[in-house]
Amino acid sequence: MSQPTIESILQEKRLFPPPTEFAQKAHIKSIEEYKQLYEKAKADPEAFWAELAETELDWFQKWDKVLDWQPPFVKWFVNGKINISYNCLDRHLTTWRRNKAALIWEGEPGDSRTLTYAQLHREVCQMANVFKQLGVKKGDRVGIYMPMIPEAAIAMLACARIGAPHTVVFGGFSAEALKDRLVDAEAKLVVTADGGWRKDAIVPLKEQVDKALVAGAPTVENVLVVKRTAQQIHMEPGRDHWWHDVQKGASGECPAEPMDSEDMLFILYTSGTTGKPKGVVHTTGGYNLYTHVTNKWAFDLQDTDVYWCTADVGWITGHSYIVYGPLSNGATSLMYEGAPRASNPGCLWDVVEKYGVTIFYTAPTAIRALMKMGEHHPNSRNLSSLRLLGTVGEPINPEAWIWYNRVIGGDRCPIVDTWWQTETGGFMITPLPGATSTKPGSATLPFPGIIADIVNQEGESVDGNNGGYLVIKHPWPGMMRTVYGDDDRFRRTYWEYLRPKSGEYIYFAGDGAHKDDDGYFWVMGRVDDVINVAGHRLGTMEVESALVSHPAVAEAAVVGKPDEVKGEDIVAFVTLEGDREPNEDLEKELKQHVVQEIGAIARPGDIRFTEDLPKTRSGKIMRRLLRSLAAGQEIAGDTSTLQDRSVLDKLRGGA
Numbered sequence: 001m002s003q004p005t006i007e008s009i010l011q012e013k014r015l016f017p018p019p020t021e022f023a024q025k026a027h028i029k030s031i032e033e034y035k036q037l038y039e040k041a042k043a044d045p046e047a048f049w050a051e052l053a054e055t056e057l058d059w060f061q062k063w064d065k066v067l068d069w070q071p072p073f074v075k076w077f078v079n080g081k082i083n084i085s086y087n088c089l090d091r092h093l094t095t096w097r098r099n100k101a102a103l104i105w106e107g108e109p110g111d112s113r114t115l116t117y118a119q120l121h122r123e124v125c126q127m128a129n130v131f132k133q134l135g136v137k138k139g140d141r142v143g144i145y146m147p148m149i150p151e152a153a154i155a156m157l158a159c160a161r162i163g164a165p166h167t168v169v170f171g172g173f174s175a176e177a178l179k180d181r182l183v184d185a186e187a188k189l190v191v192t193a194d195g196g197w198r199k200d201a202i203v204p205l206k207e208q209v210d211k212a213l214v215a216g217a218p219t220v221e222n223v224l225v226v227k228r229t230a231q232q233i234h235m236e237p238g239r240d241h242w243w244h245d246v247q248k249g250a251s252g253e254c255p256a257e258p259m260d261s262e263d264m265l266f267i268l269y270t271s272g273t274t275g276k277p278k279g280v281v282h283t284t285g286g287y288n289l290y291t292h293v294t295n296k297w298a299f300d301l302q303d304t305d306v307y308w309c310t311a312d313v314g315w316i317t318g319h320s321y322i323v324y325g326p327l328s329n330g331a332t333s334l335m336y337e338g339a340p341r342a343s344n345p346g347c348l349w350d351v352v353e354k355y356g357v358t359i360f361y362t363a364p365t366a367i368r369a370l371m372k373m374g375e376h377h378p379n380s381r382n383l384s385s386l387r388l389l390g391t392v393g394e395p396i397n398p399e400a401w402i403w404y405n406r407v408i409g410g411d412r413c414p415i416v417d418t419w420w421q422t423e424t425g426g427f428m429i430t431p432l433p434g435a436t437s438t439k440p441g442s443a444t445l446p447f448p449g450i451i452a453d454i455v456n457q458e459g460e461s462v463d464g465n466n467g468g469y470l471v472i473k474h475p476w477p478g479m480m481r482t483v484y485g486d487d488d489r490f491r492r493t494y495w496e497y498l499r500p501k502s503g504e505y506i507y508f509a510g511d512g513a514h515k516d517d518d519g520y521f522w523v524m525g526r527v528d529d530v531i532n533v534a535g536h537r538l539g540t541m542e543v544e545s546a547l548v549s550h551p552a553v554a555e556a557a558v559v560g561k562p563d564e565v566k567g568e569d570i571v572a573f574v575t576l577e578g579d580r581e582p583n584e585d586l587e588k589e590l591k592q593h594v595v596q597e598i599g600a601i602a603r604p605g606d607i608r609f610t611e612d613l614p615k616t617r618s619g620k621i622m623r624r625l626l627r628s629l630a631a632g633q634e635i636a637g638d639t640s641t642l643q644d645r646s647v648l649d650k651l652r653g654g655a
């Protein structure tokens with residue numbers, strides 16, 4: 001039988017229904033069942049979430065009140081006492097899962113480790129006891145800057161166990177970016193490793209920590225270092241401690257601290273529309289419940305699954321869907337240190353084959369990169385264990401969806417395209433694989449309990465077909481509670497940008513979307529000054545601040561331009577200080593400067609020197625015009641507010 005073409009699939013608006021056999025065994029088995037859950041949750045959200053909190057989680061003390069909503073501030077399960085580390089570990093130890101694999105880890109050089117629930121519990125307790133010995137108390141913040149090794153998850157769970165909120169900083173961030181986050185969170189301890197393996201090279205993490213601490217993070221008293229890559233590193237006496245040394249004397253028992261449901265679990269920094277990343281705060285009970293239930297239903301997690309999310313623990317996807325969601329469910333979660341690389345472009349498929357992975361979750365940018373590498377890599381491995389695929393991070397283009405479905409999924413695995421954000425804690429719009437028919441490119445329908453809508457600039461609902469702002473209208477348990485140390489920024493950014501006449505508070509996600517006649521949501525991308533480069537979220541202002549901090553740069557304006565693999569790439573328009581001349585060396589230097597200030601993920605693909613930037617009469621940079629220029633498109637729309645039209649002509653001329 002010949003393959004249907006992409007055009008025919010899209011033209012026919014072909015639906016991909018859940019395979020019957022899959023649906024029969026799934027937690028949620030039909031669209032009718034989904035609709036019932038959705039309506040039940042809509043009619044009485046508190047009863048819906050309370051029932052799940054009772055049946056799915058273990059509490060030390062039950063809550064007095066399910067929801068306390070003082071817009072835009074929310075509390076879930078008020079006065080309930082719970083510990084997420086207990087829910088992820090201890091409660092499985094009294095069941096048959098005690099000796100089930102909790103984490104399967106594969107290192108890039110091919111070394112591997114499996115930790116059962118009992119083993120993981122023991123190591124988490126040991127690390128929690130070491131934290132205590134190092135003076136970390138409930139409420140103190142701990143920075144985690146780690147490669148993808150089991151100790152990253154162990155450190156997170158150890159923090160949660162003693163009630164010390166963690167702030168995980170992605171290992172690809174530079175020393176400068178790490179320092180900013182440690183300072184903002186006032187971290188007392190940093191957990192790191194000598195290095196990690198990435199594309200056959202060592203990422204020197206400890207060296208970056210040393211630099212960050214020299215640059216100034218005065219609250220950091222101790223550094224705990226895991227030996228991974230074994231190259232020579234500096235160990236500061238009195239401050240730096242090898243994990244393998246201190247682990248020896250540490251007890252493998254450490255009772256989980258009863259936490260208030262609203263105690264802070266972690267801070268995770270994410271980019272916004274200003275130069276300063278926001279510390280997104282998540283708390284304990286609601287987050288535990290939300291990641292647990294979304295993971296269970298949207299990935300149809302079963303006890304026999306080998307579940308693999310390829311994200312890094314430094315992002316929300318790693319927090320919610322490598323560590324907390326799967327372990328709370330008693331699932332087997334696979335962690336992989338490496339990435340496809342010249343020496344083994346097919347390494348992901350080796351891992352699928354080696355462990356019989358059943359659920360595979362990755363980003364569209366990775367899928368597109370894998371497509372480019374060629375089908376022979378997946379085709380030469382046995383991928384028949386796979387039963388479900390997922391994507392996250394950006395809209396998936398139908399070509400990549402169809403390829404993923406055919407080449408990786410063998411036309412038998414449902415694909416869950418999960419739309420959500422650091423701020424939402426867990427999936428918001430996603431298919432439930434045994435229930436929802438999918439359409440390539442659509443995240444489909446809201447999760448039960450999520451009231452999603454499309455509104456105009458006035459915050460009023462619009463006919464979704466025409467598109468608008470994607471908003472959420474009722475609080476949900478996994479939502480962020482505030483921006484760390486800045487309630488006002490939280491209110492302004494997410495809740496006051498769009499205010500309907502009714503005065504109702506609605507959550508604005510920053511994305512544009514439209515809704516089709518079946519009620520399916522199609523997320524179109526960010527409508528603010530945030531760009532999405534290879535699934536990594538970056539604020540244009542953040543990159544601009546980095547550029548302007550270079551002495552040669554007078555002004556910078558950063559925009560995204562469409563990129564075949566990365567989704568978007570960074571283009572920076574730069575004006576120089578009077579005495580500086582543009583040249584290739586300076587271009588390289590500026591790119592490197594951004595890498596130093598933020599990290600390799602923020603390296604501009606293109607720097608365009610210009611004498612002036614297009615501005616309105618009030619001095620605002622007209623990014624819309626720059627976006628069109630960067631994309632090589634005709635400038636459409638109104639340019640009458642432009643202060644000096646000749647700037648545009650010069651830019652067009654490639655000046």
Ligand code: PRX
Nearest residue numbers: 392393394395417418419420421422523537
């Ligand atoms: O623009 C949306 C895009 O990623 C943004 C959130 O980024 P971050 O907080 O880093 O979290 C990424 C992982 C959850 C969103 O505002 N995004 C995420 N998932 C999708 C998506 N866009 C379209 N479809 C998705 N499935």
